[in-house]
Amino acid sequence: MDEKPGIISASRRNVLKLGGAALVAGASGATVDLLKPQTADAQAPKRGGVFRLPLGQPPMFDHQLTVNWGTQVAVSFTHSRLVKVKAGPSVTPGTFPLEPDVAESWSQPTETTYVFKLRRGVRWHPKPPVNGRELTAEDVKYTYERFLTVPGNPNRAQLEDVDKIEALDRYTVKFSLKEPYAWLLDALATLSMCIIAKEVVEQYGDLKKSEACIGTGPWMLERHESGARMTWVRHPHYFLPGLPYADQVEARVHPDPSSRLATWLTGGYDFAPEYLNVVRRADLDIVRQRKPALNTAEFLSPVGAVGVPKLGQEPFRDVRVRRAMMRANSWKEILESNALAEGHGAPNPAVPSALREWAIPVDQLPSEGRKLYEQDPGDAKRLLAAAGYPNGFKVPLETSGGFGLDFMDAVQIVQRNWKAIGIESDLKLKEVGAFVSSSIYGRFDKLMMMIRGGLVYPDPYLVHQYMPGQPLNAAGVDDPKLTEMIRLQRRTFDVSRRREILHDIQRYLSETVYYLLVGPSPTVVSAWEPYVKNFAPNLGNDYGGRLVAAWLDR
Numbered sequence: 001m002d003e004k005p006g007i008i009s010a011s012r013r014n015v016l017k018l019g020g021a022a023l024v025a026g027a028s029g030a031t032v033d034l035l036k037p038q039t040a041d042a043q044a045p046k047r048g049g050v051f052r053l054p055l056g057q058p059p060m061f062d063h064q065l066t067v068n069w070g071t072q073v074a075v076s077f078t079h080s081r082l083v084k085v086k087a088g089p090s091v092t093p094g095t096f097p098l099e100p101d102v103a104e105s106w107s108q109p110t111e112t113t114y115v116f117k118l119r120r121g122v123r124w125h126p127k128p129p130v131n132g133r134e135l136t137a138e139d140v141k142y143t144y145e146r147f148l149t150v151p152g153n154p155n156r157a158q159l160e161d162v163d164k165i166e167a168l169d170r171y172t173v174k175f176s177l178k179e180p181y182a183w184l185l186d187a188l189a190t191l192s193m194c195i196i197a198k199e200v201v202e203q204y205g206d207l208k209k210s211e212a213c214i215g216t217g218p219w220m221l222e223r224h225e226s227g228a229r230m231t232w233v234r235h236p237h238y239f240l241p242g243l244p245y246a247d248q249v250e251a252r253v254h255p256d257p258s259s260r261l262a263t264w265l266t267g268g269y270d271f272a273p274e275y276l277n278v279v280r281r282a283d284l285d286i287v288r289q290r291k292p293a294l295n296t297a298e299f300l301s302p303v304g305a306v307g308v309p310k311l312g313q314e315p316f317r318d319v320r321v322r323r324a325m326m327r328a329n330s331w332k333e334i335l336e337s338n339a340l341a342e343g344h345g346a347p348n349p350a351v352p353s354a355l356r357e358w359a360i361p362v363d364q365l366p367s368e369g370r371k372l373y374e375q376d377p378g379d380a381k382r383l384l385a386a387a388g389y390p391n392g393f394k395v396p397l398e399t400s401g402g403f404g405l406d407f408m409d410a411v412q413i414v415q416r417n418w419k420a421i422g423i424e425s426d427l428k429l430k431e432v433g434a435f436v437s438s439s440i441y442g443r444f445d446k447l448m449m450m451i452r453g454g455l456v457y458p459d460p461y462l463v464h465q466y467m468p469g470q471p472l473n474a475a476g477v478d479d480p481k482l483t484e485m486i487r488l489q490r491r492t493f494d495v496s497r498r499r500e501i502l503h504d505i506q507r508y509l510s511e512t513v514y515y516l517l518v519g520p521s522p523t524v525v526s527a528w529e530p531y532v533k534n535f536a537p538n539l540g541n542d543y544g545g546r547l548v549a550a551w552l553d554r
Contacts, residue, residue, distance in 0.1 A: 043533065045245050049552035051532075053271045053543075054260050055251040057227050059433050062207035063192050064146065064153050067472070068436055069275070069454050069541050072191040076544035077232045077249055078125070079194030079215030080239075082106075082116055082140065082173075083185055085456065087546040089536045093299035093526070094356055096456045096540070098189055102135060102216065102239070106185075111493070112163075112177040114184060116140070120171060123237040125220045129199040132237060135216050137167035142198045144175075154441070154471050157463045158187040161490070180491045182498060186457040191541055218244040218548045227253055245551035249544075257405060265290050270552075272527035274340065276301060277537050279527045282339040293530040297537055298523055300345065302352035303453030305334075305410045305519030308474045310446050315393055322513040324383035326372040328417045331520040333375075334410045341522030347373045350466075350509040351458040351502060354521050354539060358458040358499060360506040369510025372517075380421045392422020398439050398448040402432025407519075411449050414518050442474040450474075451519070456540045458502055462486050465515060477514045 056070035063075045082103040085096045100106075103116040118137060126132035144165050147153060161184075164176040175184070187193065194215060196207065204212040210224035216239070219232035232249040252268075254260040260273030261283055272279035272287075278301070279287055287294065307325065309316035316322060331347045338345075349369075351359040362373050371379070384392060397415070401408055415425050425447065430439065439448045455461065464472040466482055485508065489501040509515075526537035535550035 043553065045534065045549075045551040046553060047245050047551070048247050049245075049554070050248040050250055051246050051271075051547055051550070051552070052250050052252075052269050053277070054254045054263070054269060054273050055230065055543075056275075057253045059436070060208040061210055061213040063194055064150055064155070064196075064207070066436070067154050067192075067440070067454075072454070072541040073543045074221070074230065075194050075213065075215065076191055076217075076542045077219040077547075078213050078217045078221050078544070079191075079196070080122070080135075080217050081191075081193050081195060082188045084189050084545055085538070085540065085542060087536070087538065087542065088534060088549060091536060091538060093297055093536070093538045094354060096186075096189075096538075098185055102140075102195065111180040114175040114177075115168070116173045116175075118171040118173065119239055122216050122239040123235075124197060124216050125214050125235055126237065127214050127220065129203050130197045130214060135195065136170050137173045139195055139197055140173045141165045141167045143195045144193075146196070146201070147193070152471075154464070155190075155192040155460075157467065157470055158183075158190065158192065158460060180493065182490060182493045183457060183459045186459070190455065217544060219249055219544065222248075229253065240548070244548045246547065249547065270529045270532050272525075274524075275303070276524065276539065277526045277528060278340060278524040280339040281342040281344070281525060284525065287527070291527075291529070294527050295530055295532070296525055296527045298525050299537070299539070300354040300356070300521050301340075301453065301524045302354035302455075302521055302539055303451060304348050304352065304517075304521050305407060305414070306450055306452050307414070307516030307518050308444075308448050308450060309516065310444075311476045311514060313446055315387065315389055315395075316446070318387040319513055320383045320387040321389065322516065323368070323372065324380040324387070324421060325418060325423065325516055326513060326518065327374070327376050327380040327383065328421045328423070329414055329516075329518045330375040330417060331373060331518065333417075334413050334518070335520050335522060337409045337413060338406045338522050340406055340524050341520075344523035345520045346523070347520045348517050349506045350515075350517065351461055351506055352453060352521055354453075355456065355458055358502050360503040364503070364507075365510045366507055369507060372510060372513065375417070377417075377421050384421060384423075389422070392424065394424040394426065395447050396428050396445045397425040398428045398430060398435070398444045399450070400430050400432040400435035400439075402435070403451045407451055410519050414449070440474055441471050442476065444474070448474070449518075453521075454539075454541055459490060462489075462505060466509075475514055479512065479514075482508060482512070 058070040058074045059068050063071055080102045083098050084101040086099045102122050104119045106116045108114050122135040123132050124130035161177050161181040163178045166174045168174050200212050200214050213221045218238050220235050222233045223231035230251045234247050264273045271277040335341045335345045336343045346353040347362050349360050353359045466477045468478040485505050489498050492498040531554040533551050533553050
């Protein structure tokens with residue numbers, strides 16, 4: 001079609017770079033066809049078989065009410081979005097090109113208007129109460145209206161600039177925004193944006209139970225044994241013809257790393273056993289002996305530990321105290337102790353360093369910011385003394401052991417280094433479900449340590465944690481200058497200019513130190529069996545998206 005001035009459009013045939021992520025297009029402008037596996041030997045895909053992998057236990061299945069990665073992974077198999085991050089061997093880990101999902105095209109008539117054209121013939125799973133009916137624009141409208149109004153949605157900020165959603169006809173949806181929002185497409189590609197059916201919510205009251213896990217995605221949840229296993233079976237009417245290739249996906253819940261590794265080494269899994277299909281570097285020697293033909297890829301993971309102080313309470317009102325706690329820390333020591341990394345990785349500014357298009361290199365921070373990543377106990381003690389704490393202080397520290405052994409190793413290293421400058425932190429451990437439902441929302445005493453990562457664009461890392469009034473702003477940040485900077489990058493469509501603003505924000509945050517970014521990002525090794533074809537790992541929780549066009553050659 002002809003494009004009018006001021007209109008940016010995108011489709012499978014005409015996809016432009018829009019928002020924060022590159023949209024999928026070849027040099028000629030044609031998209032890479034998901035139905036043609038990008039394999040070196042151009043083998044014909046084989047249908048059938050079962051993908052086997054370990055996963056965490058979802059606390060529930062309502063993806064609009066949690067930031068838990070287990071829930072997001074589970075719905076990645078069963079649900080669809082308007083757009084999604086492209087997957088497959090042609091995508092470099094750490095890059096996030098977008099492509100259509102149930103939307104076959106979209107246009108942006110103005111800076112505050114987006115219009116999505118839906119594919120025809122997209123079918124819900126053949127389960128009651130939807131019974132395989134066609135997805136329509138009303139489903140999309142309902143999904144995002146619920147997203148914006150359901151109580152307790154921690155991700156609401158991702159769409160808070162949406163003013164109105166309209167179903168213009170059966171296959172057309174219009175989003176009208178209150179102000180320009182350059183990240184809208186990136187937001188709509190996240191797994192908290194999976195499309196749901198009103199009938200399912202009405203039948204079950206919410207989406208928390210596994211019975212309510214009904215979507216239009218490539219697989220259907222057939223079996224859920226809480227704390228033990230989940231099984232998904234092929235959606236017989238999935239809208240991409242011929243996909244998925246695999247008949248089933250089977251996931252087992254193995255909380256113990258040694259048990260997960262043993263299961264993989266004895267042939268029980270097709271992928272390495274840690275989050276993001278990663279193998280611990282500490283286990284690489286034995287793995288390579290047992291699996292010499294293994295496929296591997298290395299990339300920087302965004303997952304790292306973060307200390308969260310209550311900024312409205314003493315002693316954390318004083319930025320010198322917060323700087324001292326960072327100067328006492330050794331991110332290199334944490335990396336050395338991490339069995340996933342064994343010394344490989346990078347320190348994290350406010351935007352995780354794994355998001356390399358947007359994160360500022362630490363050596364480009366101002367002098368005071370760079371010092372945060374240079375351990376100096378003497379200077380840390382000087383800062384504490386200047387703040388009125390020459391003998392240090394005692395503080396309770398809440399966290400959860402449910403984030404894994406490597407996380408707890410990091411917590412203990414941080415505690416030890418704080419103790420060396422006089423800060424005694426009394427560890428208070430919570431069960432991970434209780435921690436995620438309380439502490440990360442700011443319901444803790446003075447100080448807590450959490451883990452962050454999983455989102456693949458920078459805006460939520462800033463909005464969720466630094467904007468006043470946001471439920472995940474657990475530290476209680478309220479900085480008008482910072483708020484305006486964050487809003488400005490959201491309104492800026494020019495990618496280069498937006499990157500400059502994001503770098504300015506990260507420089508500013510390295511001086512204000514509202515959060516204690518103690519945990520580095522590890523460079524991890526992802527691994528999968530040689531008989532798994534047309535697969536490649538990436539950041540984020542879209543396990544289902546990365547398997548939909550993969551297949552088994554055995």
